[in-house]
Amino acid sequence: MTELKPITALGAVAPRVLETVRYSLRENDGVAFASLVLPADRPAPAVFGIDLPEPGKYAQGDAGKSAFWTARHQWMIEGASLAETDFAAALKAELPEGRVSEQTDGWITFDIFGTKPEAITALLERIVNLPAATLDPGCATRTSFEHMSAYFVRRSDTHLSVIGMRTLAGSLWHALETVIRRLDVDG
Amino acid sequence: MLIPHPLLGLRDAQEFTYLGDANMMARPDPTGPDAEAAFCDYVFLRDNPAGVHRELWFHEQGDRSWLVVTRNTVTHEILSAELATDVARKDA
Numbered sequence: 001m002t003e004l005k006p007i008t009a010l011g012a013v014a015p016r017v018l019e020t021v022r023y024s025l026r027e028n029d030g031v032a033f034a035s036l037v038l039p040a041d042r043p044a045p046a047v048f049g050i051d052l053p054e055p056g057k058y059a060q061g062d063a064g065k066s067a068f069w070t071a072r073h074q075w076m077i078e079g080a081s082l083a084e085t086d087f088a089a090a091l092k093a094e095l096p097e098g099r100v101s102e103q104t105d106g107w108i109t110f111d112i113f114g115t116k117p118e119a120i121t122a123l124l125e126r127i128v129n130l131p132a133a134t135l136d137p138g139c140a141t142r143t144s145f146e147h148m149s150a151y152f153v154r155r156s157d158t159h160l161s162v163i164g165m166r167t168l169a170g171s172l173w174h175a176l177e178t179v180i181r182r183l184d185v186d187g
Numbered sequence: 188m189l190i191p192h193p194l195l196g197l198r199d200a201q202e203f204t205y206l207g208d209a210n211m212m213a214r215p216d217p218t219g220p221d222a223e224a225a226f227c228d229y230v231f232l233r234d235n236p237a238g239v240h241r242e243l244w245f246h247e248q249g250d251r252s253w254l255v256v257t258r259n260t261v262t263h264e265i266l267s268a269e270l271a272t273d274v275a276r277k278d279a
Contacts, residue, residue: 011258055250070257071250072194072270129199141195144202 002034009108018177020184023123024113025176027169028161032087033103036095040073047077047095058140058153068140068153076103076151085164107151108169110176111160117157119183124160126179128152135160146175190256191268195249202248208233209255211242212275237261243271 008029010016036052038044044052050061052075058068064080079087088102097134114120124135127145135139140153148171151163164172189198210233215225234240238261244254253271258264 045274069250071252072272129201131197134196142249143198149248 010173016173020180022115022119022184024152025180025182026111028109028111030081030083031109032082032085034077034091035070035074035101035103036077036091037074037099045095056134056139056141058138059165068151070142106166107163108166110173112160112162114158120158120160122177122183126183129180140161148172188263190244191267192246192254193268193270198249202246203244204247206243206245207241211243212271239266
């Protein structure tokens with residue numbers, strides 16, 4: 001068989017990393033995604049140890065698994081470092097009554113770490129057209145950023161993930177890098 | 188213009204796309220005896236009030252829900268926003 005070389009969303013062999021004074025921006029190609037829809041007429045069960053979050057929220061579970069709310073009765077389930085596995089099948093096995101669809105290659109995660117919580121707050125003020133409290137730690141939402149639509153997941157006070165469509169990875173990286181470099185200069 | 192999303196709170200209108208009159212949810216019965224005339228009205232006739240208007244907005248860059256937004260077309264004041272699925276179930 002032809003030798004195939006896997007590449008990341010940004011087209012390289014290894015994920016791209018940008019380190020600046022106040023920020024670290026990292027392409028994370030290891031996250032597996034599966035969307036989960038549950039029937040409206042019963043309470044949401046726990047999945048992988050995650051209590052499925054309310055609208056606008058994010059929750060962590062066992063072994064690097066987490067979830068954020070995407071629409072009514074619908075969540076995105078994430079598995080850190082599980083992109084190479086059949087994550088949707090694992091989710092379906094965990095919750096047979098759920099409607100599951102594989103999403104891993106549809107999205108790319110860009111992790112942003114700030115040296116201090118204020119660095120993330122300053123970044124959010126530039127990139128998200130929402131009140132700051134909408135993205136307090138433990139919150140997640142989808143909104144528009146430049147000409148794109150992306151999920152913003154605030155995993156901790158110094159860690160924000162921006163999850164965009166894989167086809168827009170280059171534009172999304174460029175937009176984030178531009179703002180981060182500007183904030184490093186302007187403070 | 189800010190739209191008060193019932194689940195997500197105030198959201199900028201730029202996140203939404205506009206469809207039109209919320210009466211589009213009241214699709215006539217295609218098997219009814221006057222279906223042709225009813226569909227003619229449904230497709231071509233719209234009220235265009237200067238004042239309070241119920242309209243459908245799609246939260247395209249958000250949770251992808253359809254909302255019924257009651258808006259004053261003169262002042263742009265938004266009087267209410269409900270999930271269209273809830274409105275449809277209530278009217279059913």
